[in-house]
Amino acid sequence: MAEPQPYEKLLSLADLLTPAAIRAAATLGLADHIRAGATTSAAVAEKAGTQPDVTDSLLRHLVDTGLLTSSAEDGDRHFALTPLGEPLLSDHPTSLRQVLRNDSMIGRGTQALLHLDHTVRTGEPAHAAGPGGGYWETVNNDPAFAAEWAEQARAVDATQDQPLGWGAQHIVADYDWSGVTSVVDVGGHLGAILMGLLRAHPHLRGTLVDLRNVSEQAGARFARSDVADRATAVVGSFFDPLPKGSDVYLLSAILADWADDDAVRILARCREAAGTNGKVLLADVAMPAHGPATELQYRSMMPAPSRSVADLERLCDRAGLDITWRGPTTGLRSLLELTPRPGPVTAGDADACRERSGDRG
Ligand SMILES: C[S@@+](CC[C@H](N)C(=O)[O-])C[C@H]1O[C@@H](n2cnc3c(N)ncnc32)[C@H](O)[C@@H]1O
Structure with a gap:
């Protein structure tokens, strides 16, 4: 031939x-x-x-x-x-x-690859160019995906005894939780990390904040778990005001999904809720790329898959957060304790948060 x-x-x-x-x-x-x-x-x-x-x-x-x-x-x-x-x-x-x-959550993400030109042109995730807005908002707010979240929650329940992935055990083991009584897991997904934290530190109680579909499933998991009396899930967005007055606001594997200005808004919301006495624990991930194909795959889904610790520190500074403790930095994960700098959250950040909430209707 x-x-x-x-x-x-x-x-x-x-x-x-x-x-x-x-x-x-x-x-x-x-x-x-x-x-x-x-x-x-x-x-x-x-x-x-x-x-x-x-x-x-x-x-x-x-x-x-x-x-x-x-x-x-x-x-x-x-x-x-x-x-x-x-x-x-x-x-x-x-x-x-x-x-x-x-029609699955992952399928929705994959289809965004058709808009890869948008990512190359703008640096934004490819789903920003498709119908239906951002990936997380769609899979979390659309009732069509609720059953799939429930299925995922059941699958996660079945793997409860497995170690936390992506270096998340550092959050549980390496931060000094002894003086902490309450933690808000901001964007806490199905609650694996919060449940791990509460099991390892029985004096702690925790609140998970996430968008609707996932937060409802996290709440159902808590209710059927051994930490039911210490864990609560609430529906909310980290671009809106967060529940105030907890000791620690955990941001685990969140900022990679957001470009710098949005990441600063999320940090500013944590700072605002932490007030003068609370801390923010930033546990960001760095996704390891293995060549151009994975680089493109990641960038089509998230604007900042592998920020350096120096990059994160610059964002924290912009959000009015000072670094007061540095945990171990592995190839996958870094751990920074942040303390709100005295003074108001800057008007720019607060306005930006309001704009962002409005954008999403
Ligand atoms: C990459 S996952 C990280 C989950 C978890 N923190 C962890 O470390 O495994 C991002 C999480 O952010 C949540 N999320 C996305 N947009 C959000 C928003 N505007 N407000 C609150 N949570 C949001 C998603 O639903 C998802 O659970």
Whole structure:
């Protein structure tokens, strides 16, 4: 066979049809239907509630790409999964269905890659150019994603005894929590770190603040856990005023998702809530990139995947926070205790917070 021409190679490299076909099959659960015995395109279409003619084209394309086989029997074409197609099954041991479906949280993030030109042009995450606003706001405020958060919460419950990931054990083990009675975990996700903290330090009580879908699930996890009497989850945004009067405001793996001005606003909200007696504990992550592909992947999702400690210190200074303790800095994580500098939060930061809240409606 003749060597493909450069334009043919380029077209094949830039192809979107095959990835879209595989993701359509994952979204519609076609592999599950085939395995359950719906082996003709008409039967698959009936089970999936799809158009028979286009379903047939999709299944035949998946045969061409090696995910399915087809055989003729009783005048009908019958489809079966190949080993390559089997991870599309929901219950396959290495199932990729959730990762590949367009309507999952991760699928939503991946689709933003179509707007990579926006990231290259502006440095903003690619989802900023797509419909529906920011990634976190969408997956957290849209009821369509609530069930997926509940599923994630159940999966996290099942791994409760595993060590905290991404160097988060430094937060629990290396900071001196002995004189602290209350902590607010700002953007605390499903509560893994807060629960780890409360278990390791039984004198502590904690409040988690996060957007709606995730905060509701964190609250449900707390309620069914052994720290139920010391953990609370509230719905809120870190661009709005935070619950006041706690000893420590923890920001773990938050700032990487935000460009400098937004990061300063978040820090300023923590400073405002910490008042004159509280501290802010900044436990930021630095995502290790392994070459241009991971660099692009990260930058398409977050504006600052690997700020240096010096970069973080500059942001803290802008937010009126002084560094009063430095914890260990690993390749993954740094730990800084910040003390509010006396004086009001600057008008600029407060106005910016108000603008940001307004932006998000
Ligand atoms: C990368 S996760 C970090 C989670 C957790 N702190 C940790 O260290 O594992 C970012 C978290 O910020 C939350 N988040 C995003 N935007 C937010 C906002 N405006 N207000 C509060 N939380 C927000 C997300 O829902 C998510 O739980």
